[in-house]
Amino acid sequence: MASHEPKKIHLNLFEMNTVGHISxxxxxxxxxxxxxxNDIEFWTELAQLLEAGLFDAVFLADVIGAYDGFRGGPETALREAVQIPNNDPAMIVPAMAAVTKHLGFAITFSTxxxxxxxxxxxxxxxxxxTKGRVGWNVVTSYLPNAARNFGYDEEVPHDYRYEIADEYLDVTYKLWEGSWDDDAVVQDRTNRVYTEPTKVRYINHVGQHFKVAGxxxxxxxxxxxxxxxxxxVSEAGRAFAAKHAEAVFIGGRSVExxxxxxxxxxxxxxxxxxxPDAIKFFPGAAIIVGRSDDEVARKVAEFEKLxxxxxYLAHAGAGLDFTSYPPEERIGDIIARKDPGYERLVQRYHPxxxxxxxxxxxxxxxxxxxxVAGTPKEVADALETWVDEAGVDGFNVRQFLTPGTxxxxxxxxxxxxxxxxxxxxxxxxxxTLRERLFGKGRSRLPEDHPGARYRDPEVRAAAGFTTGKPGGSALLAGEVA
Known part of the structure; x- marks a missing residue:
């Protein structure tokens, strides 16, 4: 009887180009x-460490606004370094790629x-x-300050952000999958042709939110x-993941x-x-490991004390400040009085x-x-249990200390x-990063992914793609897929 090979565990390091990420x-x-x-060496050293440890990738979070909803302004976030100051996550990838050959990079960017x-x-x-080592963590941005930074008076409604994201992804698929043929670049020195013009297309996208010619x-x-x-894991988020995602940073406070x-x-x-096997799932994992129970206990005590x-209250973005209430105050009483920020309490706490x-x-x-906090055996036991019982494929590992974690x-x-x-x-x-997740020879989107349809000449024609001249009747009439 053939032995069953255990499921391999994928590990990404959950990082952010900032001082205070989530610890x-x-x-x-x-x-x-x-x-x-802010030092390039910080990132190159980290990349080399992760590659030496055979990590899948570094998963780079991002926000494009300040956490200024707590106590009426950004002061707490600034004082406590709650994801501010922060820098662009994409800018550090070339530096890390230059000192590694295998490590992948998942970059957060808002649509x-x-x-x-x-x-x-x-x-x-x-x-x-990077020679194919890049992923994109698609987010829609939730901070009110982010909206104000880009000219909006208030936050774009949640489900509407996902409508925008759906079209945003469609535009990028048209550009990535349909605009160029694989053999468009010929580098023909004799005939002085670098790219064959008939193999490159305008996408002529005209939609509700975007107009992109290509x-x-x-x-x-x-x-x-x-x-x-x-x-x-909202309703709109799960629908979006089912259609587009190849890897989901999955939420949930229990295995079940x-x-x-x-x-x-x-x-x-x-x-x-x-x-259904075309999507991998990664919860966040907090791991503290030591060589002995005493070492583990020391680390836990240090981290808890600091x-x-x-x-954390500022990061939660709530308008309600728990520290301003007596410790014995009941949540039900705060809800009954409708104190500022009470709406979040209804969903998260018991009265x-x-x-x-x-x-x-x-x-x-x-x-x-x-x-999990424990010895190597205890940590490995926990990771195996989570993979086998929750059905996850790996973990985005939270940093407590850099580079100590x-x-x-x-x-x-x-x-x-x-x-x-x-x-x-x-x-x-x-x-490539996709091959690392799904197997050798699978560098491109699978055929059943919605982005892959733009490889089909008939789909491109119906969507209004053109070669030679920009825009045809489809562009003018807005008849796009």
Whole structure:
């Protein structure tokens, strides 16, 4: 009887081009290097460390606004370094790619405020420079300050942001998959033809939100379309993931809830004609590991002592300040009085909960569903259990200390996973990020993905693509797919 090979675990490091990402307060720890985030060496050293540890990728979060909804302004976020100051995540990728050969890069970028043509060009450029190691974490941006930064008086409604995102993705697919043929670049020195003009097309997109002529400016990159990541478990978010995502940063505060969210998205994808196996799922994971129980206990105590309750409250973006209430105050009483910000309490807390208990819990290391503190064996046991019981494919690992968290996992956890046959022993030479997730020879979008339809000449013709001259009747009439 053939033995069943255990499912390999994928690991990304969850990072952000900032001081304080999600471990608020820990930037003050003497072993933390977060203050170096403006230095290129910070990122090149981290990239080399992750590649030595055989990580899949570094997953780069981002926000394009300040957390200024707490206590009426940005002061707490600024004081506590809650994702401010922060820099552009895409700008550090070339530096990290230059000192590595295998590490992947998932870059967060919002579809709500910047147009698709320029972003599609930047991602194709990065896919070329990295030789196919790039993914895009598609977000729609939720901070009111982000809206004001781009000329809006208030936040764009949640579900409407996903409508914009759906068309945004359609435009990028047209540019990446349909604008150029694979063999368009001929480099014919004899006849002085670099690119065959008949193999490059205007996309002539005219939609509700975007009007983009094309053609795409870069030639086809190794993956054409970067790996599409997505985060969000709202109704609109799950529908979007089922249609577009190849990897989902899945939410849920328990194994059972995560498994239910995964099953729901897979069923939705299958209903759209996609293979349910065409999507990988990654929850966030908080991992603290030590060589002994005493070492683990010391680290947990240090991190708990330094956590910033104010930082976590500011990050939550709530208008309600728990620290202004007596510890014995009931949540039900705050809701009944309709104090500012009470709406969020209805969804998140029980009326009988007390403010003091909530403050004691906010920012606790164990507050998420995927948290483990233990020896290498205990951590590996937990990761295996989560993979097998929740159906996840891997984890976006949260940083407590940089580079200490990654160093601990590489030195202590990954060798234990390798001994169990749960983690790669080496990289596959020359593989793209999509191949790392889905297998050798699968660098491009699968045929059942909606972006792949623009490879079909009949679909392109119906959508109004043209060669030679811009815009035809389809462009003028707005008759686009």
């Amino acid at each position: 608020h307060g820990l930037w003050v720890h003497p072993d933390n290097n977060r203050h170096r985030f 709500t405020y910047e147009p698709p043509f320029a972003w599609a060009r930047r991602l194709s450029t990065l896919d070329h420079l 053609p795409h400016l870069p030639q086809p990159s190794p993956q054409r379309t970067p790996v599409i990541f997505q985060a969000g 809830k995560v498994r239910a969210n995964i099953e729901d998205i897979k069923a939705r994808a299958q209903a759209l004609g996609r293979s 956590r910033s309750v104010d930082g 009988d909960q007390r403010v003091g208990d909530i403050l004691a819990h906010i920012g606790r290391l164990s507050s998420g569903g995927f948290y 990654a160093e601990d996992i590489i030195e202590l956890v990954i060798p234990e996973l390798q001994r169990r046959g749960r983690f790669r022993e080496s990289y596959e030479e020359g593989e």
